[in-house]
Amino acid sequence: MLAQGVGIVETIVVLLYLLIVVYLGYLGWRRTKSAADYMIAGRQIHPFVMAMSYGATFISTSAIVGFGGVAGMFGMSLLWLTFLNIFVGIFIAFVFLGGPTRRMGHRLDAHTFPELLGQRYQSKFIQVFSGLVIFVCMPLYAAAVLIGGSEFIATKFGVGYELALLVFSVIIAAYVVMGGMKGVMYSDALQGSIMFVGMIVLLIMTYSKLGGVTAAHQELHAMANVPSLFKGIGFKGWVTMPEFGWGQAKYDLWWIVVSTIVLGVGIGVLAQPQLAVRFMTVKSKRELNRAVLVGGIFILIMTGVAFVVGSLSNLYFYKHETVTGKIVAKTENIGVIAKKKRALEARIPCTLLHIDTNNDGVADVDVVEKGHDVVRDGQVVLPASKLMPAAEVKDLGDGMVEVRPRAVAFLRAVVQTKDGWMFNTDSIIPTYVTQALPGWFGLLFLVTLLSAAMSTLSSQFHAVGTSIGRDVYETVTGKHGHGIGVTRLGIIIGIVIAVLLSSYARGGYFIARATAIFFGLCASAFLPSFFGGLFWRRMTKAGSIASILVGFVITAFWLLFIKDEEARAIGLCFKLFEKHSLLLDKPNWAVVDPLVVALPISIIVAVVVSLMSKPPSEEHLRKCFRGV
Amino acid sequence: MLGIESKGILAVYLLCIASSVLCVVYGLLSWNRGETVPDDVKW
Incomplete structure (x- = not known):
């Protein structure tokens, strides 16, 4: 739990911030006169606003x-x-x-x-299918961002996670539905500026x-x-x-870090619709x-x-942190969840100390005192007493103690969830900020996180809305100019789906993984068509459709049947084959990101099918490429 | 250098700063380079 509550000053600052954001949404609404204003801000946005909006949309609580x-x-x-x-x-994206x-x-x-893709390839299918992919999959990424924001608000304000989720979503919905792209970008610029200051400090x-x-x-190096x-x-x-390396379990981490986290997001950013x-x-x-x-x-x-x-x-928690207060409770030998997946829950037996640091009788800091070995048939199968922190407790008299948790970050971020106590990666940064830094920075960081979450969510919901309003409804019905109403409805549906996903999925570094899945999916499905459409005149409608479908299908197959974490969470592979991943017995394969397989195949398919199919008409190419 | 002994991590630490500097230099050099292109669509 967090060490500091919320006072009247913090509440006023947050309310003031929210009022300014809603005002910017209102300003966007006042300046929105057409569909082009609502969807692309009338193509007249200032470079500072555009850059901050791009950055603030790109960077969320996920990052x-x-x-x-x-x-x-x-x-x-x-x-x-x-x-x-x-x-x-x-650099590559802008230049x-x-x-x-x-x-x-x-x-x-x-x-x-x-x-853009649909018009370039003269294909309604591409526009509708891409719109549907965004409408269905974007809420997963939005849920990741929502969780990041709601976790912090819930712990900081001492309200329930579900309530934080609901209030947070309603505020964002209000200014996105009302202000359109102009409202989104004006508020992004403010939020980006706040984020910049917060992170520098x-x-x-x-x-x-x-x-x-x-x-x-x-x-930190010496702590290896x-x-x-x-x-x-x-x-x-x-x-x-x-x-x-490749072929042994000891290389899994390299593939997790490089293929999922670095490549999935690092390359996926180029084909992010929003x-x-x-x-x-x-x-x-x-x-x-x-x-x-x-x-x-x-x-x-x-x-x-x-x-x-x-x-x-890690350095702060292990060497510098001291917690002074009264131990109000001690939980002996309880299994703390270290890894949470469907059908697999690894728990480590620990003793927890619950400390009251602000003398109100309620524990506000929880730390691991020690771990307990797991013994089966006389053999130690998990030496938790060596792996877990050994907290030092110093008696200060009058019931007060000084506790040095001596934990690394992952083992310090112990939180209570509905499934029990859990080491939660997503709590590391909030715990660090509230334990290590002064109270006034906690307030600045709170507004920074609110800004990071809201600026990304607003654009995600805007993209979800336009995908259903403009790309699906208008394209299928042919009723051009009636899309804004459907777009607004799409935004609300997208928010509801994201909120439902957010209340279901927490823990197991879900935030980072859900973000990487969406970025990887966009790269595999859209990147060859996007690049080919801009730079290769010979790229054809058939090549684009084949590439989008192959990228999408391989990514979906990999997530459902190969990648252990996701396949296990979804559970379809286990239902069909009674094992959690088809390549679980092959080292490293089950942690490789779908992007590593799907993107190269998607590129090859785009090139081969384009060369085998009829090129677009010269007239259409001239229309697309004049001045490009 | 900077207390980082791993060459891989030191390289990426410096690459992050260098790529950010590249963006700043490009932005300054092309500050006034780049006119508006619906009229053209009609045309």
């Missing part, structure tokens, strides 16, 4: 809480994702993709990403608390010998890459050039800080 927590677990190897986010997600996307979008009068305070940049890194639950899968420390559409909201290439400057700095600070601080939190 800060979800991936920051994964960095707390696995270390700074996640910085490869920061590099790809800047170099691919900003090489942004201009052609903007120009072709204007040429073809496209208002959405699926419409977080970085400075963390390094200064841990003795400076060099000292902090050296001390601390017992870890992840050594068996290749973990070698928080400032070292995991062990690389990001690509932003290239169509500016009036010239000049705005995109200027946006590169803002975006490059913004992404470095947002993801770089989250991953570095996530890693360094």
Whole structure:
């Protein structure tokens, strides 16, 4: 639980922030006169607003809480994702993709990403199918972001998780439904600015608390010998890459980090519908050039800080943290969930201390005191007494104690869920912020997280709405100009689905995995068609359809039958074959991301089918490519 | 350097900063480069 409650000042600041956001939504509504205004902000957005909106949409609580927590677990190897986010997600995207996307979008009068593909290939099927993929799958990514925001609000304000989820969703729905793309982008710019300040302060305070940049890194490096639950899968420390290789379980971590987390998200960003559409909201290439400057700095600070601080939190929890208060309860020898999956729940027997730090009789900090070995037939099968932290408790008199948890980040983030006590990766960053940093920063971080979640969710819901309103309804019925009402209805349906998913899925680093799944799916299904459409005149409608279907089907097959975590959670593979993954007995395959297999095949299919099919007409190509 | 002994992590730490600097330099050099393209659609 978090160490500090919410006072009147914090409540006022949050309400003031929400009022400003709703006002910006109202401003967007006032300035929305047409479908183009509602869907692509009238193609007249200022470069600063565009860059901050792109960055704030790109970076959500997934990056800060979800991936920051994964960095707390696995270390700074996640910085490869920061590099790809800047170099691919900003530089390549804006310099090489942004201009052609903007120009072709204007040429073809496209208002959405699926419409751009549909018009380029003269195919209603592509537009409708892409719209449906977004409508069905985007809520999964939105659920990941919602969980990140709601977890923090729930613990911070002491309200139920479901209530936090509901209030949070209603506020976002209000300004997206009302303000359209203009409302979304105006509020994004404000939220991005808040996020930037919050993360800069977080970085400075963390390094200064841990003795400076060099000292902090050296001390964290020296912690590589601390017992870890992840050594068996290749973990070698928080400032070292995991062990690389193929064919043994000890290489699993390298493939988890590189294939799912780094490649899945790092490449997937290029084909994100809610990001690509932003290239169509500016009036010239000049705005995109200027946006590169803002975006490059913004992404470095947002993801770089989250991953570095996530890693360094291990040093704080293990060597620096002390908790002073009264032990109000002790839970002896309870199984704490370390891994939660359908049909597999790994619990580690621990003794927990529940400490009251603000003298109100209620425990607000929970730490592991020690672990207990799991013994079967006289053999120790899990040496938890060595793997778990050994907290030091010093008696201060008057019932007060000083506890040094001496835990690494993953084992420090122990939270109570409806399934029992759990080590929750997604709680690492919130726990670090509330335990290590002063109360006023907790408030700034709260607004930072609210901003990160809301700026991404608003764009996700906007993309969900336009996919059903513009890409499915208008395309199928042919009733052009009536899409805004259906779009608004689509936004509400998307929010309801995301909320339902969010209340079902928590724990097991769901946030990072759900984000990676959506990014990987978009890359495998859309990237060849998007690139081919912009840069290869010979790319045909048949090539695009084949590539989209192959990318989608292989990704779905891999998630349902091969990738252990997801296949186990869905359960279809077990029902059909009575095992959780078809390649579970083959080392490493079950942790490889679908993108690694689906994207290369999707590219090959796009090229081969295009070369075998009739090229598009010269007239259509001239319309698409004049000036591109 | 910077207290990071692993070459892989040091490389990526510096690459992150370098790629961000690349974005800043590109943005400054092309600040005024890049005019508006519906009239053209009609045309």
